[in-house]
Amino acid sequence: MKKRLLITYLIDLLKLGAGDRLVKAPTIYISHIFGLSQQSTSRVLTELSDLGYIHKEIRDGTVWVILTDRAMEELEMFFKYIDGARKYPGEFIFEGEIVKGLGEGAYYMSKPGYKRQFYRTLGYEPYPGTLNVKLSEPLMITQNKVLRKMKGIYIKGFRDESRTFGSVQVYPAIIMEKLEGAVLYARRTIYGPDIIELISEYYIKGELGLKDGDIIRFKVKLSENY
Amino acid sequence: MKKRLLITYLIDLLKLGAGDRLVKAPTIYISHIFGLSQQSTSRVLTELSDLGYIHKEIRDGTVWVILTDRAMEELEMFFKYIDGARKYPGEFIFEGEIVKGLGEGAYYMSKPGYKRQFYRTLGYEPYPGTLNVKLSEPLMITQNKVLRKMKGIYIKGFRDESRTFGSVQVYPAIIMEKLEGAVLYARRTIYGPDIIELISEYYIKGELGLKDGDIIRFKVKLSENY
DNA sequence: ATTACTAAAAAACGAGTAA
DNA sequence: TTTACTCGTTTTTTAGTAA
Missing domain, CATH: 2.40.30.30 (Riboflavin kinase-like)
Known part of the structure; x- marks a missing residue:
């Protein structure tokens, strides 16, 4: 999946508070944020995990996630880029x-x-x-x-x-x-x-x-x- | 194309200065920013234009683009979302x-x-x-x-x-x-x-x-x- | 030089469903 | 309830190329 798209999903997870702690992220409701089906959401989370952007674990059958340092770095770079585009187009x-x-x-x-x-x-x-x-x-x-x-x-x-x-x-x-x-x-x-x-x-x-x-x-x- | 992806392309165009004036945007070099081929870049610009996010015209055979108000509104919403995710995760x-x-x-x-x-x-x-x-x-x-x-x-x-x-x-x-x-x-x-x-x-x-x-x-x- | 069409390949998607 | 696999369908992509 394209990196720029992955990053938008990381932003959604950041908004849920996954930047500094494990947050509950059942695929069925994360799918509403991502704008995807439950199945695709599951696939995206698995891919994010495989790429080292999130740590993902299952507790009592539901997914919990936390962003990794790697994801935070990637996000910081993206935010810097956006800030530049807004302030100095x-x-x-x-x-x-x-x-x-x-x-x-x-x-x-x-x-x-x-x-x-x-x-x-x-x-x-x-x-x-x-x-x-x-x-x-x-x-x-x-x-x-x-x-x-x-x-x-x-x-x-x-x-x-x-x-x-x-x-x-x-x-x-x-x-x-x-x-x-x-x-x-x-x-x-x-x-x-x-x-x-x-x-x-x-x-x-x-x-x-x-x-x-x-x-x-x-x-x-x-x-x-x- | 997914809206969240379209928006990332709009950000790239904003960075080029297309927020308030027509900027030259030959598909061959925009493709380096988008991370796509020349052909896909052409298709993306056409789609952005069809959806009313950019005004696109060809001068001397090369594309020039400017973001529409609609695109700027969409970007503002996205920026607001990001600001919230960063400040209040x-x-x-x-x-x-x-x-x-x-x-x-x-x-x-x-x-x-x-x-x-x-x-x-x-x-x-x-x-x-x-x-x-x-x-x-x-x-x-x-x-x-x-x-x-x-x-x-x-x-x-x-x-x-x-x-x-x-x-x-x-x-x-x-x-x-x-x-x-x-x-x-x-x-x-x-x-x-x-x-x-x-x-x-x-x-x-x-x-x-x-x-x-x-x-x-x-x-x-x-x-x-x- | 460009842009952008066609066609074929690759990737992403979600319904159905097992566990 | 969950997650996530399979698989058929849809979407996206790019190489080749015409204009």
Whole structure:
């Protein structure tokens, strides 16, 4: 069964008070909450138990359940997601750890072919270098994959004497609620979906007093154009 | 498709910012958020549109969506439910309008066969009369159906000279955060699931300064025994 | 590039029912 | 009373593909 559906059932059980104690949960009346038949309800509870989301036992022939820590973690993540959707609709908020890049960002950012286009679309020439952020939460990684697919501001690739440079996309971002910058996605990249790259007019770490290993937060607000 | 599942998709769209403006939502990348294939995503968006939850249009070959008022109402209800589950797990909070009953409550409540048992289980003899509350929100009505099924404190039926009196169940409740009382469910009742009956040691309306037509709130905390 | 139809496979569902 | 199995039916899903 799909996880997002399982979670809605966990919410129902949480509401019954199963978050911190065993509660009586006869399938025949839980079925009214779940909106399923008694049989399907039994099946769902068994599946939740098999997946380690609930502890289920039968006393005097009726089911009692309590949510596991695993379920509570899953619920917390879901609630966090919902809170974000309610409070900051249209915003992608990221949090991750600053990691050392390979230094190749500086090389690319200094190419006039990119610099001109950045100036035209973002209003400034970026500092020659990118800041790499390592995402660890699964939610962040999904968000990164999705944002990448959305095709923000398109920066065309070009070729100089020696080689070709691929196209990139950028999304204006606010870093640590202070500094303007942008998320940068290179068409061809060596990084996986757990790394996200930032650029700005200024040297980000210096400007914000941060160093490698520090936690950094930033948000991308989706514009009307993408 | 099940409503609870539809709502999770609406939350995803809300997060994208579709709550107040048309947002670009190409099925191929929305599919990453939904956790479905491109084809299923297309089908889900079509269904959401058919059900009146989103307005969907195609510009230059890609889908743009905006949530309808109907969807926002549905989401608000869901959020309210979740907030309740998080803040008051194990509690059933009711809100409804005080309505005039048929006066038959007073007759039943004055029967010694019931009075003795109420005293033993609730610790007091109830005021001879019941307060009828009319529930209008669908969530409240569902909650009422569920609570009724849960079998709280069991009060046995009995017979006197003339007739038999059916069994009832009660759940201790706190009325308007002040007055102790109980929800009463008669085994045989003439009321539908949109009416819920309250009893208390005192005359509830008098004690709380309420009259017919006023809004009343109360909560039932599920005990460890049911 | 998209969207979304068709068709076949997979998953979920509930009635009947045993324990 | 319960729970939960079997099994036939319905619903949901995705690959392939046309537009």
